[in-house]
Amino acid sequence: xxxxSLATQPIASPHAHGGNSVTRTMFRVQLALAPATLYGFWxxxxxxxxxxxxxxxxxxxxxxLSLKLMGSARIKVTLWDGSALLTGWLLAMTLPPxxxxxVAIIGGFIAIVIGKQVFGGVGQNVFNPAMVARVALLVSFxxxxxxxxxxxxxxxxxxxxxxxxxxxxxxxxATPDAMASAxxxxxxxxxxxxxxxxxxxxxxxxxxxxxxxxTRAGSFGESASLLILAGGFYLLATGIITWHTPLxxxxxxxxxxxxxxxxxxxHYLSVSTHLLSGAAMLGAFFIxxxxxxxxxxxxxxxxxxxxxxxxxxxxxxxxGYPEGMAFAVLLMNALTPVxxxxxxxxxLGRDRKGKPLDIPESKGA
Amino acid sequence: xxxxxxGSIMKDGLWDSNVVFSQLLAMCPTMxxxxxxxxxxxxxxxxxxxxxxxxxxxxxxxxxxxxxVRIPVFVVLIATLVTVVDMAMNAWLHDLxxxxxxxxxxxxxxxxxxGRAEAFAVKSGVVASAVDGLAMGLGFTGALTVIGLIRxxxxxxxxxxxxxxxxxxxxxxxxxxxxxxxxxxxxxxPPGGFAILGFLLAGKRVMERRMDEKAAARAELAAA
Numbered sequence: 001x002x003x004x005s006l007a008t009q010p011i012a013s014p015h016a017h018g019g020n021s022v023t024r025t026m027f028r029v030q031l032a033l034a035p036a037t038l039y040g041f042w043x044x045x046x047x048x049x050x051x052x053x054x055x056x057x058x059x060x061x062x063x064x065l066s067l068k069l070m071g072s073a074r075i076k077v078t079l080w081d082g083s084a085l086l087t088g089w090l091l092a093m094t095l096p097p098x099x100x101x102x103v104a105i106i107g108g109f110i111a112i113v114i115g116k117q118v119f120g121g122v123g124q125n126v127f128n129p130a131m132v133a134r135v136a137l138l139v140s141f142x143x144x145x146x147x148x149x150x151x152x153x154x155x156x157x158x159x160x161x162x163x164x165x166x167x168x169x170x171x172x173x174a175t176p177d178a179m180a181s182a183x184x185x186x187x188x189x190x191x192x193x194x195x196x197x198x199x200x201x202x203x204x205x206x207x208x209x210x211x212x213x214x215t216r217a218g219s220f221g222e223s224a225s226l227l228i229l230a231g232g233f234y235l236l237a238t239g240i241i242t243w244h245t246p247l248x249x250x251x252x253x254x255x256x257x258x259x260x261x262x263x264x265x266x267h268y269l270s271v272s273t274h275l276l277s278g279a280a281m282l283g284a285f286f287i288x289x290x291x292x293x294x295x296x297x298x299x300x301x302x303x304x305x306x307x308x309x310x311x312x313x314x315x316x317x318x319x320g321y322p323e324g325m326a327f328a329v330l331l332m333n334a335l336t337p338v339x340x341x342x343x344x345x346x347x348l349g350r351d352r353k354g355k356p357l358d359i360p361e362s363k364g365a
Numbered sequence: 366x367x368x369x370x371x372g373s374i375m376k377d378g379l380w381d382s383n384v385v386f387s388q389l390l391a392m393c394p395t396m397x398x399x400x401x402x403x404x405x406x407x408x409x410x411x412x413x414x415x416x417x418x419x420x421x422x423x424x425x426x427x428x429x430x431x432x433x434v435r436i437p438v439f440v441v442l443i444a445t446l447v448t449v450v451d452m453a454m455n456a457w458l459h460d461l462x463x464x465x466x467x468x469x470x471x472x473x474x475x476x477x478x479x480g481r482a483e484a485f486a487v488k489s490g491v492v493a494s495a496v497d498g499l500a501m502g503l504g505f506t507g508a509l510t511v512i513g514l515i516r517x518x519x520x521x522x523x524x525x526x527x528x529x530x531x532x533x534x535x536x537x538x539x540x541x542x543x544x545x546x547x548x549x550x551x552x553x554x555p556p557g558g559f560a561i562l563g564f565l566l567a568g569k570r571v572m573e574r575r576m577d578e579k580a581a582a583r584a585e586l587a588a589a
Contacts, residue, residue, distance in 0.1 A: 139551045142550070
């Protein structure tokens with residue numbers, strides 16, 4: 001063994017490299033997202049595919065541009081690690097399926113340049129880039145960002161074909177009024193503000209079954225709770241994420257929802273509606289679990305997740321926007337350093353306060 | 366005092382030590398007022414007026430005020446000037462005053478003004494102080510106007526909206542509107558202000574680096 005290779009070999013402890021890398025982790029997350037994405041294409045047709053493609057391309061493009069401006073020598077390597085691709089993918093999943101092209105471009109710019117690269121690139125960002133872009137787009141362009149369409153499977157007759165889909169995407173054709181629809185959370189919020197309580201506003205077509213299967217109006221990739229859940233379990237099984245964050249997010253959302261619904265079912269949505277609507281599933285498994293912007297310890301992740309769930313419920317129930325997952329994630333991202341400061345793992349051989357443990361004399365000595 | 370001296374004071378205020386882009390002072394009015402080019406321009410001009418007069422007065426009394434009581438004396442001076450500007454704007458530029466209202470009164474705590482009094486006027490002659498106040502004020506006005514224009518353009522699709530309120534009806538030609546553009550509300554809100562300021566700061570640093578490199582290359586050429 002030459003001295004050069006010795007220098008790179010760990011010598012003290014028996015270290016072994018698991019063969020994991022950023023690229024592999026990102027690839028697995030993308031694999032987990034694929035079923036819900038493909039199903040989304042089927043539900044919402046060609047416009048959603050163009051939106052997905054352009055959002056990812058825009059993220060990759062702005063990533064390359066930022067790296068070039070910063071004079072990075074690792075442009076290709078960084079682009080292929082898949083982190084920008086995943087950001088674009090997640091952002092596209094949270095957008096309305098028929099959003100116009102410029103939403104994808106501006107979203108990519110905000111996510112990559114403002115959300116990620118100004119902080120220093122992969123692993124340096126304080127806030128989840130996809131959620132930064134989602135919130136910025138929602139605040140900036142409330143109208144196109146809240147125009148939902150009723151699902152229209154590609155195979156059905158009325159679905160737009162390739163060319164028509166492209167026209168919708170490029171904004172040459174207005175969305176037909178007949179296809180405009182409200183998301184469940186938006187609908188109940190509007191009806192409540194008109195003084196119609198939930199028992200009357202929730203008809204048969206908003207049942208939980210539709211939410212599981214995703215055949216209802218909503219963001220492109222958030223509809224099919226079942227497929228997202230399946231992807232989430234795949235991530236859990238491969239060890240990409242641990243159970244702490246997703247469970248805590250869902251619990252943080254479900255517990256106040258259960259209490260509220262038990263107290264007054266006419267004003268507070270049921271637990272299943274909360275868990276299956278909007279970005280709850282996607283947020284719990286794919287967004288809140290982002291390594292960079294969530295706490296490092298299991299206990300910290302539980303605090304983090306409970307906070308996201310609770311804030312989401314509060315914003316959904318009393319806030320101005322019908323959905324609050326993105327806001328909740330950003331708010332808890334800001335608290336992550338504080339959580340990491342207070343919830344520290346115990347150092348080996350020391351107690352929680354950092355004092356050396358009282359090790360009794362071993363028998364042999 | 367040579368011509369060159371005043372030139373360097375001017376350059377300092379307009380570019381090298383620009384209140385907003387270099388010293389990062391006066392962030393409160395910068396973020397709050399620059400929602401449109403007109404607002405930024407009006408705020409900048411009001412601040413410039415206060416800054417010039419306060420620099421002159423501070424420079425004039427610099428030998429009679431002992432250093433122990435100088436801060437309260439300066440604050441009283443600046444507060445008086447701000448009150449004068451406030452009332453004058455209320456009288457003659459009432460529409461703009463309604464928009465800027467609170468922030469005109471807050472010029473009194475604008476750190477740029479006390480900062481110039483402390484850093485420059487107490488140590489310099491009257492004329493130099495006046496030039497410094499003018500340069501710093503114009504630099505501030507330019508920065509506010511640029512940020513305001515960018516935010517206004519991105520956020521509302523207009524340029525110099527209601528400029529005639531500030532400059533008189535003959536300047537109505539400045540007002541422009543981008544047809545068919547809804548505007549990105551975020552740019553009008555504080556996060557947009559911070560983002561634009563950040564990008565402008567980055568741009569200024571890149572420009573300065575380029576200029577330094579050019580100057581170094583020229584010096585090398587001259588030496589060779």
